[in-house]
Amino acid sequence: MSIPSQSTTHTIERLGHLGDGVAPGPVFVPRALPGEVVEGEVNDGRIDAPRIVTPSPDRIKASCPHYNSCGGCALLHASDAFVSDWKSNVVRQALAAQGIETEIRPIATSPAASRRRATLSARRGKKGAIVGFHGRRSGAISAIEHCQMLAPELVAQVPTIEALVYLGGSRKAELSVSMAMSEGGIDMSVMGGKALNRELETELAQVLHKFGLARLSWNGELVATEIAPQQAFGQALVTPPPGAFLQATREGEATLVAAVREAIGGADTVVDLFAGSGTFSLPLADQAEVHAVEGADAMMQALDHGWRRSKGLKRVSTETRDLFRRPLMPDELNKFAAIVIDPPRAGALAQVEEIAQSEVARVAMVSCNPVSFARDAQVLVAAGYRCDWVLPVDQFRWSPHVELMAAFSKA
Structure with a gap:
């Protein structure tokens, strides 16, 4: 049974991975910012009802009237500049923990009221x-x-x-x-x-x-x-199965697609791993033949149907395959000029280990988890790939979540 302590004062040193302020102890303080002095009772290592004694210059008035009661946002009390810097640093620190140095581009943030x-x-x-x-x-x-x-x-x-x-x-x-x-x-x-x-x-x-x-x-x-x-993926219209994955904002999706295009360069054959219903496969089919691989057959059927009803696209083939249990092997990957991979939050270590042993010159990796991404990226770097650049993408404004797209190349 926890015993409430008396109200005490604490100075916030940093933000934790969920966006809470962290004071020495550690003591976690929701909706507090680095440098702030807060006061409140500590229960089980948290101050659930803090009083801000000394506010940060990055603190702003939350624009949403639901903010005090709703758990949908965690950082609406912080300036946009602060949130952008913090999310970029989350990516930078994850890479540094794996010894990876690369260019980190300015974060691309979706506008307010854009979650679709x-x-x-x-x-x-x-x-x-x-x-x-x-x-x-x-x-x-x-x-x-x-x-x-x-x-x-x-x-x-x-x-x-x-x-x-x-x-x-x-x-x-x-x-x-x-x-x-x-649509x-x-x-x-x-x-x-x-x-x-x-x-x-x-x-x-x-x-x-x-x-x-x-x-x-x-x-x-x-x-x-x-x-x-229907969802518009490039020139194609696709009807995904109910509840299928969809990028959170149109702006975020467009940014990721553009970054993937840049990363694969002029590749004329591409394999798209964890392809979903065609977020990247179908836009890329205007320049390359694409082989899309995904574990859910309903998504592959939707992608295939969307491609067949489109005009002017190069060939798109589909394969239903559990890439965690049965990743594509190097000899299968070597048939393509570039690889696109967009795994779930846990990453795709088994598949990345096979990519690392391949001869494919260009890899575009999309991730919604900087920590699992950095772990997987280190496998590629250790095998001779160069991480050319990383683009942080914020489709979940005011939340602690951050996505990214990274370009890898091998001479």
Whole structure:
């Protein structure tokens, strides 16, 4: 059992990986900045309700009225310049820990209110449906009607989600509602609701029609499609499976695609590993033949269908393959002039070890985790690859998350 201490004063030295201020001890202080003096009671190594005694010059007034209760953002109290510098330093420190020196380009930050996909929580309360993000270190749901992060089109879906909660939710169960903007409208996938039967399916379809959703899925089953929720990847239009990965902002995706193009140069044959539904494969097909590899067959089918319906693209082949258990081997990789790899947060050490033994001259690596990226990058560098440059990309403003794209070459 923890025993609360008396209120004490602490000086913040740095930010932790979740964006909390860290004072000697260590003592973790949410929404505090380096150099600030804070006061509060320490419980289990945290000050959950700090009072800022001496504010940092980088502290600003949070622009979102939900900030005190919502857990969706962690750094809305810091200036944009501070957040950009901190995220760039996260990348720099991860590389330094692996002994990698390279050019780190200025961070590319997506604008406010540009998130085109999000997962919200929803449940029935005593006074009606509650829709939003969880509060900090809390199971409570905070409203989002004035969210500064999500695109307005997503915020406007709160009434839709409320209607779904009344039909298929309960006061005991919490719904997880994933939604993404598409060329055809909002693509929505709901998990955690009541079991789907004919009556509920009919009622859910009526919600889709009433609120103009493009597609609605419930507990992993398709309810109805009004308009194909297509995504534009280069010249191709693709309808990804429900809940499939999508870059968080259009601006971030465009930045990553441009950086990948630069990294692979004039390569005329490319293998795209962890290809998803074609984020990079299809834009690159205007200059190169592409072989796309992904573990989820539904994504490969969507990519293939999108390519076949497009005009003017070079050949794109697909392969469903678990790259963690069965990575492409050097002799398979050597058929291509360049490699694009965009693994999950854990990285792709097994696949990178095979890339390191290949003869492929150019590698473009995208990552959403600087630590796993730096570990994998060190394997390439040790095998003779040069890390030419790294571009940090911030699609998750005011969160501790940072992505990057790195270019590698071998003489």
